[in-house]
Amino acid sequence: MADTLGARVGRIVSGSAHALIDAIEGAMPDAVIQQALREIDKAVDDVRAELGRTIASKHLANKRLTEQSSRHEELSGQVELALREGRDDLARAAVEHQLDVEAQVPVLEATVADAARRETELEGYVAALQAKRREMEEAFQSMLLARARGAEDAGAPSGDDGGPSVTRRVENATGAFDRLMARERAPAVGGVERELGAKLAELDVLARRNRVEERLAAAKARAGAGD
Numbered sequence: 001m002a003d004t005l006g007a008r009v010g011r012i013v014s015g016s017a018h019a020l021i022d023a024i025e026g027a028m029p030d031a032v033i034q035q036a037l038r039e040i041d042k043a044v045d046d047v048r049a050e051l052g053r054t055i056a057s058k059h060l061a062n063k064r065l066t067e068q069s070s071r072h073e074e075l076s077g078q079v080e081l082a083l084r085e086g087r088d089d090l091a092r093a094a095v096e097h098q099l100d101v102e103a104q105v106p107v108l109e110a111t112v113a114d115a116a117r118r119e120t121e122l123e124g125y126v127a128a129l130q131a132k133r134r135e136m137e138e139a140f141q142s143m144l145l146a147r148a149r150g151a152e153d154a155g156a157p158s159g160d161d162g163g164p165s166v167t168r169r170v171e172n173a174t175g176a177f178d179r180l181m182a183r184e185r186a187p188a189v190g191g192v193e194r195e196l197g198a199k200l201a202e203l204d205v206l207a208r209r210n211r212v213e214e215r216l217a218a219a220k221a222r223a224g225a226g227d
Helices: 002-014 017-024 029-084 088-153 166-185 191-226
Strands: none
Touching: 002 029, 002 088, 029 088
16 A cells, blocks of 8 residues: 555656646646546545554554553562562562563554654655645646737737737636636535635645745745854
């Protein structure tokens, strides 16, 4: 599953948005771009589902690790108590249990570490896919705007003789793009899921904006230090 998901994300991200746009010139760009955007959105959903399972696995391993660590300390106290009471048999049983706990701890620690690495990897996949989607949206919008301007330059009717002006053509192209993007982002089910999707999208925007501000602040700090 992990290798398949990683290869799938790699294939999507490594593809050229402009090459896709070039390939659909003269065809049915809306249908093709919708399919491409759906593929990206489906990949994001799949990665997020895997991310959720990974986070749950890390949480359970962390919880079990905490329980085992507490149990190990508890057994240490019981060993001391048994020895003070002259019960070597009970102390021996507690030590044996401690050894069992100690055998599990390294595995649990490795599980937590692996889950943390996987979580970081999956978060990177989501960020890369979202960046690819933005790139594709920008390339598609540029194509629509170029077509609108190209039609005007080729001698299409201008605003002076009753036809749409280049400004109106650009506005129409932009409006078509916005409608396409809104349709592709809208979930196919009811309003509750649509509202949740909108909130998640808004959260992504806020997180990205925060990263941008942090990057700018760091750049300003470096520039100030160099003066």
